[in-house]
Amino acid sequence: MLPFSRVAIIGLGLIGSSLARAVRLHMPTVHLVGYDGSDAVRARVDDLGLVDDVADTPGAAVIDADLVVLCVPVGQMGAAIEEMRDDLPEGAIVSDVGSVKASVAALAGLLPEGVHFIPAHPVAGTEKSGPDAGFAELFHQRWCILTPLPGTDETAIERLAEFWRRLDSKVETMDPQHHDLVLAVTSHLPHLIAYSIVGTASDLEGVTRSEVIKYSAGGFRDFTRIAASDPQMWRDVFLANKDAVLEVLQRFTEDLTALQRAIRWGDGDTLFNLFTRTRDIRRTIIDAGQDTAAPDFGRDHR
């Protein structure tokens, strides 16, 4: 039996529209309703036929739902809950896909009694935004992390876990604070550093913008992909996960200073040893099915 029969998706950008497509692919009998704050996005989702109904209001979207998934930027989660809370049916499960979890879990008090609130985060994405960027396979073999609050109904948690497993995701559960520390390392710090280096490179004296572009295949271009991610989404992530991001950033800065010192003193062994260790990690990620084994990410070389 399917874990849900009527799913509402609030926010129909990259993640929301991917979720709609994934539900269609893996659970075609589920009735899907979508809502987005943007008129243009609603119209586009309608044209693409991604859901059964595009609702005109958040309330209309959720009124019959047994699962509501909030797919809006982290800073918009509170507003999104407030807009639909009065229309949520008793017994519904409300979840989300936000990249930060403690700040979302803290919104539990906004939800009415009798509704199960289970924050979640599918660790999958691309640098694109909007409903045209989504695709059904985005969550395949990626992890979805559930961060239920203590005392949450176990059956509700299991139904949500089953929902994600049906989309071919793997499911893990942890507390929101731990999620935020782990993701600060595996996602937020990498984004911060990519944004930062791309900023640095683009206004250096002595090296023109055009030189940076021409010779970007030396490594720099990799960072520009991540640094092309949605500005609003990422601003919200850094504001919402400030403490954990600052903590791992501090560690990174210390490690980078040690490398700087090794370069300054010509300490080739320290460099060589680190560079050998890091190589193993890539191999483990590929073995775990979390990245392609193809050289250069399989970029096509014509």
Added chain:
Amino acid sequence: MLPFSRVAIIGLGLIGSSLARAVRLHMPTVHLVGYDGSDAVRARVDDLGLVDDVADTPGAAVIDADLVVLCVPVGQMGAAIEEMRDDLPEGAIVSDVGSVKASVAALAGLLPEGVHFIPAHPVAGTEKSGPDAGFAELFHQRWCILTPLPGTDETAIERLAEFWRRLDSKVETMDPQHHDLVLAVTSHLPHLIAYSIVGTASDLEGVTRSEVIKYSAGGFRDFTRIAASDPQMWRDVFLANKDAVLEVLQRFTEDLTALQRAIRWGDGDTLFNLFTRTRDIRRTIIDAGQDTAAPDFGRDHR
């Protein structure tokens, strides 16, 4: 007319073997001789049939060549020149592919009179090493930077430029110091930062190695590709380009500190503005044909 008829490649790893394959593809009548310091590599190149002759010594490789290309790690360029200098024919052009140019240009004095020495750097690569990793298309539409010393014969420079253009590369000329500053930004700093963050993530208290692997699709895995690059090659790069790397690293650290401050004070506008600027750079790189427009580098999502 082809710019060269007898080409010797010293060092048959990723770049040397790609060069051999590219010459075969684009200039099939060129006679190719290869040499590598490693017996295993020489045997493998012979099995793969990548060159007409695998020489047993550097001297035997270059004795008839009109172009010799050194494809060994930057720290080995001096030794490689010394091993073959006495066998270089009058009028030959000696070039290289090293990622740092001032330290290579400084070796000019090792070469005999009557030989043209023109350091060069094709800005193209992958994270793999060795002769099996090479492919003929590696240099297609990538830039090759020539850094001739003042007074170098113009005809020799033009012949080398034509050689790279025949391999479907674009050619630019600049002085070695400027090359090293530009590449410090577009290649060496990105590698240093990738190595550093992968090191940081792999020994943090509070987050296990297995968590880092599982949730690496949040962005971290991108950095592991670059951080899987050859340890010896990259150690040599940082030792040889110390000054420029330390200079751009200093700028990066300042910019990162500014971002850290913006996060600490909840200054969302500073974050949003930077994140919007960096997005444009990716677009320019794609428009310039220096990266794929496919989301997520075109990684396959099954």
